[in-house]
Amino acid sequence: MTRTSLSRRRLLTGATAAAAGLALTGCVGRQPGDYAQVSGQVPARFARRRRVVLWSAFTSHNAEVLQTVIDGFNAAQQDIFCEIQLFPGYPALDSKLAASFALAQVPDLVTLSDVNWNRYFLAEALEPLNGYFDASFGPAAFHPRFLAEGTVRGQVYWLPWARSTPLFYYNKEIFAGAGLPDRGPKTFTELREWGRQLKGFTYRGSPVKMRGYTGKDDWYFQGSTWAFGGAYSDGMTPRLDSEQTVAALEFDRAFIHDDRMAYLSGDINADFAAGVTATICNSTGALSSLLKAATFEIGAAFLPEQDAPGVPTGGSGLAVMRNATKARKEAxxxxxxxxxxxxxxxxxxxxxxxxxxxxxxxSPEIRKRNAATPAYQVAQDQLSRARQPDVMRRYVNETVAEMVLALEAVYASGARPAEVLRETAQKLDPAIRRVLPKYRRLVS
Incomplete structure (x- = not known):
């Protein structure tokens, strides 16, 4: 990666964070109902219904599925019309939502990521939901582990919806051809040993790497830190430059640059489906599309451990915007x-x-699917090992962007993990100090 691209990324990250901070500052202290509803198109046949606007970050197939579900809602009753407005991913939705507060014009329901919702909670922009539950629909409707992740001091602000964990995916044909077991590696050490065994192996006429890494998301590395006994933070106290966290990133550096059996991929899904890499770590939410794209049998397993399990939960949930009228929130x-x-x-x-x-x-349909394709059941079983990301990653907005830059420096250029993580911790210190007073008041 060139110095120019890194500088541009830093510039964009800083500008986005600053704009979001300014926009969100303005929503604190405003009375419920102060903000207008965002504009949109209502079909003529729904013109007399109360309108609810749902902002969604889902794209392609998942966007189509969500629209089908909402079409079912619009057909099931005659009082409310729900309109979905789509954005190409969580960063685009987050940027637009932050800006909407400056205009005092917000949607009603938003699919916020497992990281971004925390920032809107600190800005007091989310509606507390406990008072909406009743005998017919209450907390028991949700998986308790996921519901707890959207709960702060006993109050629910973020409801589970598109939740996931990473899985270890492997190409069964490559594993069989290289003499590897038909399972996932139990530890990262075993993964590296298997990579050395795979060296020189070709698949469909082309050389194969053991693992493709993504530089677009630090979610997977969050889990690796726990596996090696490290973390991003302990509460709001940083642990990025701890010996254990450095060891997790040093494993990746050595696997890529010393062993040369892993690499930074531009598209891990495409590379895996093409047989370029034998394994990837990707979301459970990618399982359906991977099964569709691959022309070989896919294996799915728990993520490797090292000193401990390292499985982060992720995905998104549903949040109701606080600054809307009572009638809009009830609808x-x-x-x-x-x-x-x-x-x-x-x-x-x-x-x-x-x-x-x-x-x-x-659901009988889900149980039948899991029996026919055990990878889906693996995803559900691994949930018992999962935990939500560290506090710093959830509440300090700059953490994810800075960590992506750190990982890219190591994966692409072989930068030394200890130096990179120490520098990253230093850069995040002002952001931590900025967030800490409100975090202590509202969360801790």
């Missing part, structure tokens, strides 16, 4: 109830995201 809650009680099984079945509700877990 929004009807959409939420439909999504959770009736739409969740269809969503999980057709996307590959983990079942997050009681109805999904009990």
């Amino acid at each position: 929004t809650w009807e959409v939420v109830k439909y999504l959770i009680t009736r739409g969740a099984p269809e969503w999980s079945l057709n996307t590959g995201y983990l079942p997050v509700t009681a109805t999904s877990l009990a």
